[in-house]
Structures are given as C-alpha cells and as structure tokens.
Amino acid sequence: MALDEAMLLLKEEGKIPNTLRLYVFKPSAISIGYFQKVEESVNLEVVSSMGIPLVRRVTGGGSVYHDENGEVTYSVIANLSEFPKDAIESYKAICKGVIYALAELGLEASFIPINDVVVNGRKISGSAQLRKASSLLQHGTLLYDTDLELLGKVLRVPSLKLKSHGISSIYERVTTVSRELGESPSREEVIAALIKGFEMGLGVKLKEERLTEEERGLALRLLKKYRSREWNFMR
Amino acid sequence: MSIKVSKQLKRPGGKYLKVELEVAKGRIVKLKISGDFFAYPSHLLDMLEKEVAGVRAEREGVERLLETYKDKLEFVGVSFEDLKRLVLEALKETIST
Numbered sequence: 135m136a137l138d139e140a141m142l143l144l145k146e147e148g149k150i151p152n153t154l155r156l157y158v159f160k161p162s163a164i165s166i167g168y169f170q171k172v173e174e175s176v177n178l179e180v181v182s183s184m185g186i187p188l189v190r191r192v193t194g195g196g197s198v199y200h201d202e203n204g205e206v207t208y209s210v211i212a213n214l215s216e217f218p219k220d221a222i223e224s225y226k227a228i229c230k231g232v233i234y235a236l237a238e239l240g241l242e243a244s245f246i247p248i249n250d251v252v253v254n255g256r257k258i259s260g261s262a263q264l265r266k267a268s269s270l271l272q273h274g275t276l277l278y279d280t281d282l283e284l285l286g287k288v289l290r291v292p293s294l295k296l297k298s299h300g301i302s303s304i305y306e307r308v309t310t311v312s313r314e315l316g317e318s319p320s321r322e323e324v325i326a327a328l329i330k331g332f333e334m335g336l337g338v339k340l341k342e343e344r345l346t347e348e349e350r351g352l353a354l355r356l357l358k359k360y361r362s363r364e365w366n367f368m369r
Numbered sequence: 370m371s372i373k374v375s376k377q378l379k380r381p382g383g384k385y386l387k388v389e390l391e392v393a394k395g396r397i398v399k400l401k402i403s404g405d406f407f408a409y410p411s412h413l414l415d416m417l418e419k420e421v422a423g424v425r426a427e428r429e430g431v432e433r434l435l436e437t438y439k440d441k442l443e444f445v446g447v448s449f450e451d452l453k454r455l456v457l458e459a460l461k462e463t464i465s466t
Contacts, residue, residue, distance in 0.1 A: 248407075
C-alpha cells in the first residue's frame with residue numbers, strides 16, 4: 135500500500151513513467167477502503183483471532199481479502215490525461231487489462247460499472263481509483279484461487295448492501311478463476327496473463343524494471359502511516 | 370445528553386453511504402461519513418467532518434456549509450446530493466427528537 139501511494143506521488147511529480155505493478159500480499163491480508171468503518175467492513179473477531187493484518191487504502195471502495203495463495207493485486211499508476219475523464223469510463227479502460235488477462239486464462243469476463251469485473255455473473259476482480267491533479271492510481275484484485283469460505287468469514291458487508299444485490303452472503307457474489315475453470319492456474323501463469331492482458335488492454339508494450347531507490351525510499355517513509363492504528367482505525 | 374442518528378443508503382448499481390450525526394445542546398458534536406464509495410480529494414471529506422463539528426444544529430447553516438464543498442468534491446458511486454440529503458435527514462431527526 136505504501137509503495138502504491140509512493141508511486142502515485144512520484145508520478146504526480148513527473149518522476150516515474152506510467153507503471154503497472156503486480157504484487158502479492160504476504161502473509162494474506164485485508165485491505166479496506168479509505169472511507170470504510172473497520173467494524174462494518176471486516177469481522178474483527180475472526181481477523182484478530184487469526185492474526186490477519188489489516189490495512190486501510192488511500193483509495194475508496196470496499197474491503198478485500200488478499201489471499202497469499204490465491205490473489206494477485208495490480209496497480210496502474212499513470213498520467214490522468216491518457217485515460218477518459220469520466221470515472222466509470224476510466225475504470226472500464228483499465229479493467230480491460232484484467233478482462234484480457236482472464237481471456238488468456240480461458241474465461242470470458244465483462245466489466246460491470248462501477249468497478250467490477252465479473253465471470254458468469256460473479257465478481258472476480260474489483261478495482262479502486264484515486265486521482266491527483268495530473269495522475270491516477272488504480273489498483274485492484276484478481277482472485278484466481280482465493281479461499282472464498284475464509285473470505286466470507288473475514289469480510290463483512292452492510293446488510294443494506296447485500297439486500298440491494300439480492301443475496302444473503304458475500305460468498306454468493308464472488309468467484310475465482312479456479313472455481314470457474316475447475317482447475318487453478320499457477321501464480322506465475324496469472325502474472326504472465328496479467329502482463330499480456332494489460333499490454334493488450336492498454337495498447338502498450340511493458341518493460342520490466344526494478345524499483346528505483348526513490349520509490350523504495352518514499353514507500354519506507356510512508357510505511358509508518360500504514361502500520362499505525364490511527365490510520366487503519368480512523369473510521 | 371446527546372442524540373445520535375445514523376442514516377444510510379445503497380442504490381442499485383451505486384455504492385454504500387452512511388452518515389452518523391451526534392448532536393448535543395443544540396450543536397453538532399460529530400459527523401461521520403463512511404461507506405465503500407469513492408470521493409476525491411478524500412481529505413476534503415475529512416475536513417468537512419471537522420468543520421461541521423461545533424456548528425449549530427439547524428438546517429440552514431448546515432446546508433450552507435455543506436454547499437461550500439459541492440464543487441470541490443468529486444463523488445463516484447454516490448452523489449453530493451445523496452450526502453446532503455442524509456445529513457439533513459439525520460439533522461431533522463435529532464432536532465425533532
């Protein structure tokens with residue numbers, strides 16, 4: 135999370151190129167949206183008894199369970215001017231990368247506004263975006279083999295929201311690549327599919343690079359905030 | 370003694386928004402805005418919460434204060450009007466209680 139924010143800040147200063155970052159949370163963790171209340175978005179009892187770390191994002195949106203063995207997170211940090219001004223259109227433009235990645239893995243997926251990618255009517259990827267004056271950060275999930283039962287136990291959804299989706303639990307609304315395909319791709323296959331998917335979706339050729347000293351340094355300075363109770367429990 | 374009122378909304382295809390308002394002795398003690406919506410710049414919503422605290426609990430002044438944020442905030446998944454409506458509804462309940 136610190137690195138995502140660091141990259142956005144450096145992008146805003148014009149110090150880094152447009153970037154796709156792919157990463158995995160280790161150990162498994164939960165991220166919640168900037169405006170969410172902790173006790174409404176996660177089951178704190180289960181989370182603390184299992185020792186699952188929790189972090190508040192700079193982006194809005196809902197809570198996510200990042201399964202170390204079943205989820206890859208992507209971040210796109212780019213110039214705002216290169217994407218549609220309309221928020222939903224820009225989600226759609228970036229989510230194309232995820233949709234092509236899923237096609238690469240053998241699944242037909244589609245974008246459902248505001249920020250969901252679904253397969254057979256179930257959410258397989260969610261994204262969240264933050265905009266600065268001249269740049270944007272969009273990060274999101276790709277659930278390839280997430281333990282959905284555990285996800286259902288650790289995340290909480292306001293009953294008003296479940297009612298509006300016409301379902302009784304979060305478990306009914308989400309899916310994974312392995313659930314849809316009947317077999318799980320490896321993490322490496324998912325990462326390769328995401329790289330190819332984003333190249334196609336964004337119409338770019340990606341070049342693999344290591345973190346710069348500046349990115350690492352700024353992320354380390356931001357780390358303190360993301361580790362603080364003050365930040366994570368601010369709502 | 371303080372009065373606490375919370376209001377929430379979730380429209381089909383939209384995001385979840387919750388407003389919690391606490392009023393005591395005719396003044397707003399606390400306003401908390403939460404949900405899984407998007408709003409930027411996000412710190413402005415934090416600022417709005419802080420600015421509302423201490424303000425007299427009457428519709429006109431609160432509405433005027435909220436309006437000063439209207440053009441500065443961009444919402445996705447909910448609207449500024451949604452937020453205003455929930456705050457004013459909550460306020461109305463605290464006054465009539």
